[in-house]
Amino acid sequence: MHHKTKMLSAVLLVSVMALSACSSKDEEKDNNASASGVNASGQANTDPLGKYDPPIELHVGQATDSTVKFLDGESFDNNPWHKEYEDVLGINLKYDWVADTSDASQYESKLNVTIASGELPDVMYVPKKQFKMLVDGDQIEDLTDAFNTYASPLTKKILMSDPKIVDAMMTDGKLLGIPNVGSLMDQADVVWVRQDWLKKLNLPAPKTIDDIEKIAEAFVKQDPDGNGKADTYGLAANKDSFNFPTAGFADLTSFANAYHAYPRAWVDVNGKLEYGSVQPQMKQALAKLQEMYKEGLIDSEFIVKDGSKVAESVAAGKLGLTYGRYWNAIWPFQDNKNQDKNADWQAYPIVSADDETAKAQVDLPLSGFTVVRKGYAHPEAVIKALNLMFENYDGDRSSHWTPIDQDKKYVDKGVLLMKYPLIYMEPPTMNMDTQVKLLDAFKKNDPSIVNDLNTKRAYDAIMKYRSGDNTGWAFDKMFGENSGQAVYQDYQKNDQLFVNGFYGVPGPVMNERMSTLQKLEDETFTKIIMGSAPLDDFDKFVERWKSIGGDDVTAEVNEWYAAKNK
Template identity: 40%
Template structure:
């Protein structure tokens, strides 16, 4: 085992890894000191990694240790953090570290602190040295290598004993896929750093005043979508006597960004792309298949070709980026697209300011048949919190996660207090961002603000809302009463049309398809991905525009395999066999 561990750690030194994930606090950028305090490593070196054996074990999820314990911890912080902290605070000493010491009896020390973009390389050096911190944030490859070497603590029992119901519910959501991803051979070797998977699930946005003017029903099926697209392009929905509006919106990149045609493909049970990357899913045989080469994708492409020939897709879409399509919506030229739930902010808010008569609504993905359409999403896991094997207090990680959740969401997940929000996360004026220096954090899937405000609207009683939530409630009322500048607030929170409820229903109704491959690039991916992406984009665009027949798709599948797709499929399934 010693040889295996040393070989592993040396291997980590040369592992090339992406440092793109792990955005703190639900997508909010988390700046970090680009220059660590010179005393950081000195302070850590002077402190033992754990207290003496006299530190008493405790039973509660948030019970304070009778004798304080010291925990060495590594976390990533982004640059330019110093101007976002309260006067006198640093990464090493701040409201989080002081409160954790006071409330939990845990003294946090950092062996080193570097800027976010340097974290992975610096951590690899540390791992190669064999000097592991007690708790650390790692990425998928590091997690696998450390677990293979037997260097991680089994958290199964301490998670079961110490995690609060709120933490268990959130990390265990979506039938436990997150916790399974952080488990090896039935052992919980880490806690998953998760985000809300429904945040990127696409919805169908429709300009409702146009729909009503043309006397069309709300979209329930893909045939309805096709009919609406043709009518919006050809039947003068804006009433100006000109054929100057478009049907279904596309941009030159097709997938990802604004708009995103993935939702259209999902309506035909096709899962062709994931933010520019390949989408892999289990076809029911126990094997992963690439969605871009499946028959359902050919069906969806055929329907897009039909729309283009009917003039229901902008002839210039192949030259337009997301910004240009956004302007088309804002200027009243587009009223049908697949996009993000938050499009009520942009471009819809601008469209309503420009035309106060404009009304929009987000719909759940219509289906081409009786089977409900499922939204395709990337695997929403960006890292793992782990504990080194033989650390005396593995439950400390669980307590730190409990503490973060309570401060962020409240004990019952219904929202934090104004004091907690301003003290631990963001000051009222937004100048201080203490959330950036939370020692342990998980973005999670919860959204207490939206659900609390909507509940207050249903009850017509905002008395139970905290100050921040009450502001959103008041802005909703302004939008409801006709203030065009707050239409987005009305759209976001109105119980009858809120896109928040629409996208959240995907999870509740088991209507998500998660990209099942979340491992590192395979050998053939490294050499062939660019060529395969180019092949897909060029072929799909030519098919949509009618430059080639729909049968060109069959040639695409053949070429995809020849360019390495068949080999990648083998490699992906070899990974899947040990990571499902």
């Protein structure tokens, strides 16, 4: 018996040691946190750009995407913006992790794991759904006071320009995160066509959905690249066919808009919000897509290709027709232009299937929030960082920042410094203003009209392109005469936008049910397009959608809608 007790105690001893090793690590961390909290107190300076002395540390979970590039030797930890925060504000950014947002579901699962682990960075960007989780868990700081005290007039002006957005950014009257406010217009899709192919095959510009079909057919069957092989695609599509609102390239959402169907958006039908994907218009759109797929006008393998795989076909000069945003010019069309100098893309407004003008569907430009971890000692640091960003790009400090941002070494390599700040936002009308200014400057041949950073960047690039350097081509296609932004001007003029009727934070029923419903939707729509399910399965889908939770979600959304319209 004696031996047995000894052995047992040995086992216990080992496990206790292991456990205590874990817990002592936690304690250490807590001590650090409280120590830095003590340092912070005693700051009473309310200057929007007040500097921390001694400098503070801010741990960031950084979102990145495929367009973020660095010069050799530079990184998120070492670049002009990192230095600017340190020099001006005394904020030393430390990057806990960097995660790619190109694949939205991967970024969200990264966030979900982070939130579940409880190891939050001081600051991170979260989409609405994770925002709700953090609010429910009481894991983030209330920024209302910090915002009121520290936000500069410019910051307030830009963020609070639209009452709908102000409404959407407050949670029970409190500001719990810095909303990521964007431009409504910049989210609209246009029709992009390889203009050189169009000319070569003598095709008309797309005006109706039949034109789109005709162009797709010609691009597939008439060998637009002239290599004698049937290796070109028609209309671009990728495995997430209707990926509203996150897509932006090779998406079919605005194809459905031709039939006045608004997949994945909420539509006001007789004063009540209804889900767009289950409306009868959607069936018409799917019917056409099924027909086009059958005729080979959509890549028969689209369901195994993601956006970047489709982009490879563009770069290789095998694809010439897609729906996408104005920035498609810089990615992926510029890659196409780099390899084939004759490649020429042109943007057209989306087309309609009937006499009624088609409206491009957009989401209210509030995709998520930059939040501060509960218990972080300097929540106002985020507001200051935001102030500095706006001042540098759109305010008084732009004369200081422009030469740094427009340094030849960055511009030549196509590196965009605006991708580095802790929070980056553009005034909602910035790109459209730029387009107007640019055309004006070119018409009057007067460079002095170009007086802000965004316009100057585009102006310089376009001048470069005109002097024969193709690397500036994309800017001509984003802001020039037949560009994406030029189409947006048309949208503006003709009132061609449809704004998603629901812009609140998703409620519990929606959070719980929507992904199951969306799975059913994805499955049904993909099968119908591929012809492996008959078109009439759409009706069965609608019934099923309603019965397995769609009706509950609709009821929840309408509660929000009713409260909003009171």
